[in-house]
Amino acid sequence: QLVPLYRDPRSDLPVTQFDMKFVEKAGLVKFDFLGLKTLSVLKKAVELLSERNIDVDLDGLSWEDEKVFELLQRGDTVGVFQLESEGMRRTLAAVKPTNFGDIIALVSLYRPGPMDNIPLFGDRKNGRAEIAYPHPLLQDILKETYGIFVYQEQVMQAAQIIAGYSLGEADLLRRAMGKKIQAEMDTQRKRFVTGAAENDLNSEQANELFDLIDKFAGYGFNKSHAAAYALLAYQTAWLKAHYPHEFYAASMCFDMHQSDKLSIFVDDMKRLSVDVLQPDVNKSRPNFSVEEQPGALLAVRYALAGLKNVGEKAMQAVVTERAEKGPFSSIEDFANRIDPHGLNKRQLESLASAGGFDALEPNRAAIYDGADMVLSVANSAADARESGQGGLFGEGSAGGEMQAIRLPENSHWSLNEIMVHERDAFGFYFSAHPVSQFQAVTASLGALTHAALCSEGPIGEGVRKPGVMAALVEKVRWRDSRRGKRFALADLSDSSGQFSASCFEEDQCKILGELADQGRCALLNVELDQKSDDESPRVAIRRVQALDGLEKTTRTRMELEVLDIAGLHELTKLVAPLVGGQSELVAIMAGPDDESVRVCLGRSFRLDAETVEMLERVKGLAAVRLGPARAMRVAKPKLRLVS
Known part of the structure; x- marks a missing residue:
């Protein structure tokens, strides 16, 4: 009766021959139905909880859950709907949302164009900048976004309040501003200035407000859509927190x-x-x-x-x-x-x-x-x-x-x-990481994981903090800096996860590329810097060495706590074939008056990850510790140890 139809033989639903714009002109209403995987995730989580006799009503959650907002403020949102990207996690840590409205705003702002307003949004929210409004009449509608236009609804409300638009007229204004058709914009500007005059705004003030609204309307987000997304983000964050x-x-x-x-x-x-x-x-x-x-x-x-x-x-x-x-x-x-x-x-x-x-x-x-x-x-x-x-x-x-x-x-x-x-089998390293093979060397050289190095506390502005890391070099890509200098961007991983680092030293970049091609691990001398306390430190590589080339030249020490005679006998049998390296092996045993006695069994052993794993399984031995070899007072065994 309204539009010509096409019968799709693969479906029972009729299909219009008009596209979405023409069906609206013909009198139909267009709806977008989104099929989101997150809805299935939430349902599955509730089912898993019910297996432990825990009933959860996600629709009845409190909107002021402290654990949820603590999680968001840490940027701890891997797997949280709409909030899991690295950039969004940094944004959450910087803005520090404290209410559901902040989540709606960030979902709306984190897009090309409006995301330029995120720093100002965060500064105004956290008291680092004064909240200012384009006009006193707009304070009520812009209060929740700290004086910044974020939503399409705010554009429409501003037109209503300032220029007396009806809701229908305000929607036409929003569309005109989105399409940027000059003829329509000229018509709307005249209408806006005329309506604003009734609120005692002169032509200059009205035009300034029109331009300001136009600037934001081009990328304003639909708040009802953002709120629905924020609802799912909150629910998934709640599950992760609790x-x-x-x-x-x-x-x-x-x-x-x-x-x-x-x-x-x-x-x-x-x-x-x-x-x-x-x-x-x-x-x-x-x-x-x-x-x-x-x-x-x-x-x-x-x-x-x-x-x-x-x-x-x-x-x-x-x-x-x-x-x-x-x-x-x-x-x-x-x-x-x-x-x-x-x-x-x-x-x-x-x-x-x-x-x-x-x-x-x-x-x-x-x-x-x-x-x-x-x-x-x-x-x-x-x-x-x-x-x-x-x-x-x-x-x-x-x-x-x-x-x-x-x-x-x-x-x-x-x-x-x-x-x-x-x-x-897994598609990734599951129980251990290739770097763990070299734990004797990395422990000796004081290498830390990326997570451990980054969690040592904030780095002062303008400070470059040195550090040592051990990582698998997965991929190296060449880039050009703003000044035209060529550098390498490396994808690395260790037991704490994946991370990226840059390298501007040409000879070190070549070594990185070779190690990436061969899938090898490296010892990295790095420098960390940080723009602000809210973001993760950036890693710059200064020196690269292949880890598998350091085993023979690095002196390490292993300490083993011997619990009983059987453990000592087993130890002497196991370490006999390990002679031929530069590492030191120390046995710690209970001596007279319960004082511990350290006995150096030798300084020419080969120690690697398999040796550590083997010794950790021996009954009668405990506290296998690795570290750098250093001068220490140990008792030289007077008797030859035999099994």
């Missing part, structure tokens, strides 16, 4: 196949001391979940389907089998019970690489190399079940006996190989 485990688990469920997003969440969890557990075929679900730990603690359990190359359907089958018949008791039990038609070698390798079988067989390399054997047994057991050879009463797989699996005996991964395989 129930971080459910917040992370729900968020990650909807970024299941985006390893870069999952990596950001895992880094954020580690930074905030929220435990995240590796996948486990006996405990994980296909999706991310929250798991209760001893002592009423909580942890996020990594999803089986969150791994690369496994598939949600196959993982659901594994979890269903476990739910119906109980946990898997061994790798043989797993192979004899699973459906091999839904599981292939690549999936088994990915599960093994991620530690999914650690509870059944801690040697990941053996499972990985024996994947064909596991599948062979699974196929044989499935054939036996299908042919009815499961025993008279259907027990077991073949005649009631479980088929054994002989895994490769010589398969073993170094710490570096474990990390590489984890990266292949």
Whole structure:
């Protein structure tokens, strides 16, 4: 009756042949319906909380929750709707929102154009600048935004108050200012000046106000739209502040196949001391979940389907089998019970690489190399079940006996190989970072993580603070400064997360590029500076050295607390093959009158991450500490230590 229609054969809904502008002229109203992933995240988080018998009504939250605004003021908003970008996090830390209206304003201002007003908005809000209004009549409508035009509604209200516009006329003014059509603007200017005269504004004052309103109207945001977005931002921030485990688990469920997003969440969890557990075929679900730990603690359990190359359907089958018949008791039990038609070698390798079988067989390399054997047994057991050879009463797989699996005996991964395989399975480094291989060297040289170096306190204006870091060089890009000088921008990472740094030294830039191409770790001598206390320090690289070249030349020291004689005997056996380096090994034992005695076992040992890991597992040893070798008074053993 109003517009010509087109019948889309793929849909039951009629489609207009007119576009959105013409349908309005024909008398129809246009609505935009936004499908937001965040709505699903919120729903999932509420469902996860209900599993712990916690009922949450997100629509009934208080708008003055202190924890929420503390979180926002820290810029701690990774995963928070509309507020998670690095720039927005810096903005939150600078502006320090204290009420829901501030969130609406920041959602509106953080866009090209209006974001130029953010510093002034923050200064006026926090008392660093005086709040000024373009005209006394505008104070009531601009009070919530500290005298700054932010919303389209404020433009329309200003036209009503200053020039007597009706709501309909004010909307036409807003549109005209947005389109910048000169003829329409000239008409509106005349109308505005005429109406303003009734409020005792002369022509000059009216034109100044018109120009000011025009300046803001071009990028003014619709407040009702911003408020709806701010509502979701507040609700997600509330969940993160009060129930971080459910917040992370729900968020990650909807970024299941985006390893870069999952990596950001895992880094954020580690930074905030929220435990995240590796996948486990006996405990994980296909999706991310929250798991209760001893002592009423909580942890996020990594999803089986969150791994690369496994598939949600196959993982659901594994979890269903476990739910119906109980946990898997061994790798043989797993192979004899699973459906091999839904599981292939690549999936088994990915599960093994991620530690999914650690509870059944801690040697990941053996499972990985024996994947064909596991599948062979699974196929044989499935054939036996299908042919009815499961025993008279259907027990077991073949005649009631479980088929054994002989895994490769010589398969073993170094710490570096474990990390590489984890990266292949997760899409990022999960339990450890490549830099951790060099912890003996980095501890000796006093290297700190990026987070630790940045958290040592604010840096004074104009001050360049020196520091030492160890990081994996992931990517190097060349840029030109404003003065035309070429420099390198490096993407780096360490155990505290990812960060960027610049380097202006040409010879050091070349070394950075080579290390990035080879995927190697570097020791970085850096300088940090900071424009203001509210922003993160910037990192400038002054010197670059490959970490794997420093192991042989750096003197380090390891201290081990020996708890009993058995521990001492085990220690002497383990350290014998480690001779051939420049590191010092010191045993600390209880002496007479409970005084500790330090015994230097030698100063020519090779100490690396695998050595540390090996010694940490020895019963009778505790407090494995790494540090720089230095002169110290230790007792020289009078007797030769033998096992």
